[in-house]
Amino acid sequence: MGPRRTLHPLSLLVQAVALAAAVAQGRLPAFLPCELQPHGLVNCNWLFLKSVPHFSAAAPRANVTSLSLLSNRIHHLHDSDFVHLSSLRTLNLKWNCPPVGLSPMHFPCRMTIEPNTFLAVPTLEELNLSYNGITTVPPLPDSLVSLSLSRTNILVLDPTHLTGLHALRYLYMDGNCYYKNPCRRALEVAPGALLGLGNLTHLSLKYNNLTEVPRSLPPSLESLLLSYNHIVTLTPKDLANLTALRVLDVGGNCRRCDHAHNPCRECPKGFPKLHSDTFSHLSRLEGLVLKDSSLYSLDTKWFRGLARLQVLDLSENFLYNCITKTTAFQGLARLRSLNLSFNYHKKVSFAHLHLAPSFRSLLSLKELDMHGIFFRSLSETTLQPLVHLPVLQTLRLQMNFINQAQLSIFGAFPGLLYVDLSDNRISGAARPAATTGEADGRGRVWLLSRSLVPRPLDTLGSEDFRPNCKAFSFTLDLSRNNLVTIQSEMFARLSRLECLRLSHNSIAQAVNGSQFVPLTNLRVLDLSHNKLDLYHGRSFTELPRLEALDLSYNSQPFTMQGVGHNLSFVAQLPALRYLSLAHNDIHSRVSQQLCSASLCALDFSGNDLSRMWAEGDLYLRFFQGLRSLVWLDLSQNHLHTLLPRALDNLPKSLQLLRLRNNNLAFFNWSSLALLPKLETLDLARNQLKALSNGSLPSGTRLRRLDLSGNSIGFVTPGFFALAKGLEELNLSANALKTVEPSWFGSVAGTLKILDVSANPLHCACGATFVGFLLEVEAAVPGLPSRVKCGSPGQLQGRSIFAQDLRLCLDETLSWNCFGLSLLAMVLGLAVPMLHHLCGWDLWYCFHLCLAWLPRRGRWRGADALLYDAFVVFDKAQSAVADWVYNELRVQLEERRGRRALRLCLEERDWLPGKTLFENLWASVYSSRKTLFVLAHTDRVSGLLRASFLLAQQRLLEDRKDVVVLVILRPDAHRSRYVRLRQRLCRQSVLLWPHQPSGQGSFWAQLGTALTRDNRHFYNRNFCRGPTTAG
Template sequence: CHMTIEPSTFLAVPTLEELNLSYNNIMTVPALPKSLISLSLSHTNILMLDSASLAGLHALRFLFMDGNCYYKNPCRQALEVAPGALLGLGNLTHLSLKYNNLTVVPRNLPSSLEYLLLSYNRIVKLAPEDLANLTALRVLDVGGNCRRCDHAPNPCMECPRHFPQLHPNTFSHLSRLEGLVLKDSSLSWLNASWFRGLGNLRVLDLSENFLYKCITKTKAFQGLTQLRKLNLSFNYQKRVSFAHLSLAPSFGSLVALKELDMHGIFFRSLDETTLRPLARLPMLQTLRLQMNFINQAQLGIFRAFPGLRYVDLSDNRISGASELTATMGEADGGEKVWLQPGDLAPAPVDTPSSEDFKPNCSTLNFTLDLSRNNLVTVQPEMFAQLSHLQCLRLSHNCISQAVNGSQFLPLTGLQVLDLSHNKLDLYHEHSFTELPRLEALDLSYNSQPFGMQGVGHNFSFVAHLRTLRHLSLAHNNIHSQVSQQLCSTSLRALDFSGNALGHMWAEGDLYLHFFQGLSGLIWLDLSQNRLHTLLPQTLRNLPKSLQVLRLRDNYLAFFKWWSLHFLPKLEVLDLAGNQLKALTNGSLPAGTRLRRLDVSCNSISFVAPGFFSKAKELRELNLSTNALKTVDHSWFGPLASALQILDVSANPLHCACGAAFMDFLLEVQAAVPGLPSRVKCGSPGQLQGLSIFAQDLRLCLDEALSWDCFALSLLAVALGLGVPMLHHLCGWDLWYCFHLCLAWLPWRGRQSGRGEDALPYDAFVVFDKTQSAVADWVYNELRGQLEECRGRWALRLCLEERDWLPGKTLFENLWASVYGSRKTLFVLAHTDRVSGLLRASFLLAQQRLLEDRKDVVVLVILSPDGRRSRYVRLRQRLCRQSVLLWPHQPSGQRSFWAQLGMALTRDNHHFYNRNFCQGPTAE
């Protein structure tokens, strides 16, 4: 679609300071007020800027025009910025023109610019005149203009050969430049002249280039004494992994460097020669070496780095202690290993961790991350000379050994140890006792050993860890054959989520005291433990020191609230994601210190009056995502005014006229998060999904009277329309169904049993046996079609030679056949001469018509000349369906048999022509 903006639309707002017109198909810049400070025209169809486009915007400081011409917003030409088009914007400090297919830097830019972003265009040449007069520039981004396409995550155009071309003095006059981005620019070497005069440069991004050899011998970094952050990631050679890498001595000149990113360069060994120039950098704090295929690493080399706080070696192939062999000397020769395409696959996404549970390693002095490597066993030689290490991450490895207290001997200063997502065997009672200062231990997601049948597990090592304060045993599917009790006087937080505590507590009293030995425990997480019930004796045996208890995502359908007095210090109770239907069973006990209660994501539809009133310390209550239709002041009593947070969002509140909860929520509106937008109605239907303040007072009528009137009017309309229509369309069908149902009744069934339905035959077939053609047609065609081919609707025929009883006279058999059949079927080859049995049968049928007033005659005429009979003509005129002519064409036979079946199963009374007579009726 095309968006049209009237000329005076924005001029009518003379005080407008910020305007965002992004993602609109506008093609020209509309008239704008002079007060504008920030303007965004990104992802539009504006492809031309001249001096008149932004004339008069002297206060403008921020201009964003990104993505107006690129693969997601294709155009036939590049964005064209006329020379001097922006020169009149004397206060402009931020200009962003990314993703616009620009081939040159716009000329005559205002000298006030501090931020210039030109990344991902097609500018392959840069010279001093391109950035002339931009002496105030602080950040320049020209990355992605000559791309390295083998690492591109989106459509990419290969950089032309012998490009990019950067003049040696391109940046020399930008003395205030603090950030320079040259990423994804296909650079294979660095010219020291590029950085001459950049004495204030703080951040330099050289990632995604071809500098894998340049960084081993370059001198370009010698003058960057103020550089704080350097990014060299993904400067690998295509499909090659180097045996060794040695950084150039010029890295030693980066005396102010704090962070160095070298991930994705692909070298297989790490020793003291690799990072030797960095050891003299006193301010270096962060070193990123992940995704380098490193399989041999001397971790002890980091002891020589005085200020190093974080080393990331994750996503490598380290499998154990480095082997100190003579190959280090020949590795400098650049031994190469060709990589397979699968080796460059992205690392797996991390699963949710316990970062909110264990202490943050960023506050510690030294952290080493070895997660997602190939470690199978942990050897103390790996950590030699790392006694100052305080945080060690070994998650997502394949460690499957039984830890016995000797694996981490050199790490005497370790405080945080992450061993999640491994296969550790916890059996020895002295596990981890070699870590005298250990405060946090993460053993989550080590479920494989706990799933082995018949293998016991020993948690007695917890009692020997005197300084341990945080322990995670989460998501291990612990359910049986473990220590009957955890004991520790120092432990303050325990994450036991994702196990099978419901199964353990179902084993009688065996694990009833499992947590009772944790005398100083404050924080306990029992989420996702398949708990269906939580008995009072269970809470009685939890540590009395508990302040936080999490029971999220279990199957609790009720809770004994009075049992909270067993936990006198409890302040936070989390019951979200359970199956609570109502908050009854008493109320929160008096004297409880509960400050926060979370019962969100349940099915609560009712809360007992005064339920929260006795909890004098309650300040935060989460009732969101339940089935509440109201929020009543009586639930809280005098506590309502003391609430700091009351979350009732995602409940189907009934927004009836004069609803009492509306006044209550307005009284405590300061405590209700998102009251105008997140608290919505669930009923009535016209307000469903809308804010509780969207109610129209004109809808406030007497609902009971409205429903009564609606029901009466609906019934009247339905009867007025339905009865005549049903009578007109299906009156006969309803009459038929009515009588059919009556026939099914027992008393009607007995009456009908004495009637016509009890006759033994459906039709008595009469024909001249002396005519062989007629007899053959009756026995082979007629009998087969009516008795064999109709399935469950087959008719019972009476034939002389088959069904007449021997020993009886001819007249007795004839009488029984005519009166014992519903119809008498005459099969005639001609009608001019009828005698013998045919004549006698016809006379008996006529006598039955006189006696019972039932016409039972059906004629089938096989010869065309049979139509000459006057009787046949008369009968055709009065009752056409009882006279059937055998068709000469095979295509008409199927219709003939259908008509014959209907004639034999229905009373002839229905076939009479009402224009001539009504037909015989029974008295």
């Protein structure tokens, strides 16, 4: 639980304004934080809500017909919580405030319901308040049809609690007083408490410690469930007026504790006591449950008058002897389902079992469940009374420790559809059975009690593509037995069999085409989880109609080094459409190519195709011979890359390609064009980090693309845009921080499913993905609740709509505003305090600095000059003037790009109206350097001399040497000043080279001389150059 926050009025006002602006900008999901689902259902499950959400008036609240608030933390229901839902018919409040015994942490909890909470909803028809700590029935509207008060703390029911509920048809009050929800007493149902419910048809009072059937129940009841109480005596008056009853469950009231899976109280000796006429007046009864009632025999009179009985559950009793002798079934001509499971003798397994002759009278029986009776031999005499039952379809005999089974006996049952012999100990064909023998204990085997507990059925790994055996006319399940070999004699007289399950055995046989000869009509064969040796090329060829073959999890032979495996039999099965070779660790020494003209689906997951394709071209065309293949699963094949040539050698007929759980870090998307009919591509749970290498090709028929469970953090704009047929895209459980509309283009409008849940989205202010997801809201499953933020920290794990990201303040701006306001506050406090404490000292320091500022300002002003150089030359010399205008100016101002220099030229930059000396003085002092262009140095006069003197004056005043000399005729006679300057500051005296090869170096040196201070050019052996005053 997060820290509690107090909402102040100002905060509420700000949120209200933000919400109004949000509505003005665009529509948020109507029922935040819940999700609107089809048919008017609003799903608020598992949102940890502490109160009922009050939806916005802009939401279509009148269309809400069902509201589910399952598994939240709502402890208080107010009168106004549901007033705005005018059409509400179904309300689920289950698991909000569970009783202490049912709470995961055993915390006490009491739910408070105000009087008008449900009365304010006059349309309410179905209300679920189960698993909540309520002690009384709240006031309820008279429109209620179904009410669930199970697993609550309501221990008393009297007529005032349910007054006026004339429309109520279903009432559930299970588990209000039992070992998980203890109360140290029994549920009290006052006589006549339910009599006023004239339309009540279904009443469930299971697990309530009841010791008798409640009195004066409404005669309209059609279903009464009283199981797992402590009702050990039943008489005719207990059910006297319930003549409309169709289903009665009184099982578990006097339990058989040696088979219990939860706390159990032993049935008292001599009980239960069922009067012979207890059910005789229930002429409409169709279902009767007497399971787990410690019955040792069946009274024939119990079923007298039950001509309509269709379902009878007698499981978990002690009827092991009664099954062989009883006559109780003779009058049950309409019985369709009979459950006799776990009617075993304690710690005993019988050698034989023979059913009583009265089973022959069950002419309408469709399903017989006899698992857990514990007999070791199944022969023709075992089921003899059942042979001529015309409509018997299902026979369950699992978990009986059968080790000898004569399977051919099932060929005599004309309408049998399903026989379950799984979880036995059948190891092969049975010897001919003896004609005599009773379940009298001869040949008994004492068992350990732990053998009595049934194991859960395993889920077959290939069920997602293999046909369902329920669609076929006859199925035999021999899974989880002790079969080591298969002989054709086992299946004699079973030519009608269409589906055979032999999974989870220990068959280590080399099948050669002779094992299933009698099964000429077999269409589905499940041999998964065995140790089959696929060496012969004619394996299974005796099954001409075989459509589905499951050979998954037969890895032991494939892991034996040096042993070859022949898969050529696939080409000889003309009707084969589904084949599973999954999880066999196939990696070498197998047929180089699978061939079949009929195969449509192949499961090759859990092998090592990476090693196979690493062997050059040996297995490159392994799948190419499957000309009709539509469905191919290559998951868990250790693939690190999938080259275009590998895809090019897959069947062109492929429509679905599954590559889940590999190690793919790269996928060549353009190679999808090599599979022109591909509609579904599954790349989930790989190692893709970005979708940046190209895009989905145009013209692809791809409709479904699963990229979930990767590490994708970047998607190239337009990646999905060319896949015009894309309808379903799964990007969940990746590393995406945003979802951009530019990824999809026009495809975004045609997507039916876009799953972006479980991504660490960055919920920054103004995040663009919020608006985009709102545009495609109908395609995003769980948008309000499952699409969550990954950053920043305060929003991590919360819905992207926890705050409106289109209106929230930017975090950087918030910090800047905070800093400025803090600074203003500090200054507002510090300035008056400092003025009061040390005002005179501050005044003195201020004036001291003020006196220092002009000098500092002059130095700073020297750096902010108008020109980089003032060019001085003799205009009378036309050659010099031409060089300055056409060479010097062009090179320094036009050809240096961003490093161009600003030159001051007399004829261009001097201001008219000023005297010559004013312009000359301004040019020298407004330029960084003074550049003298000379043809010779022995005779200098006029403007050149005046400029030189001003430059020397500047040296004396500012201590800056600004003189740079360019001599155009290096062979001319040089004055003593020039020679001295060359000695002291060589880089400020430049000679113009007449060879073109040296001119580039000259311009570079001149640029350096004009941009750097001359102090850096002085020869340190003679002087340090001019220095600034300290």
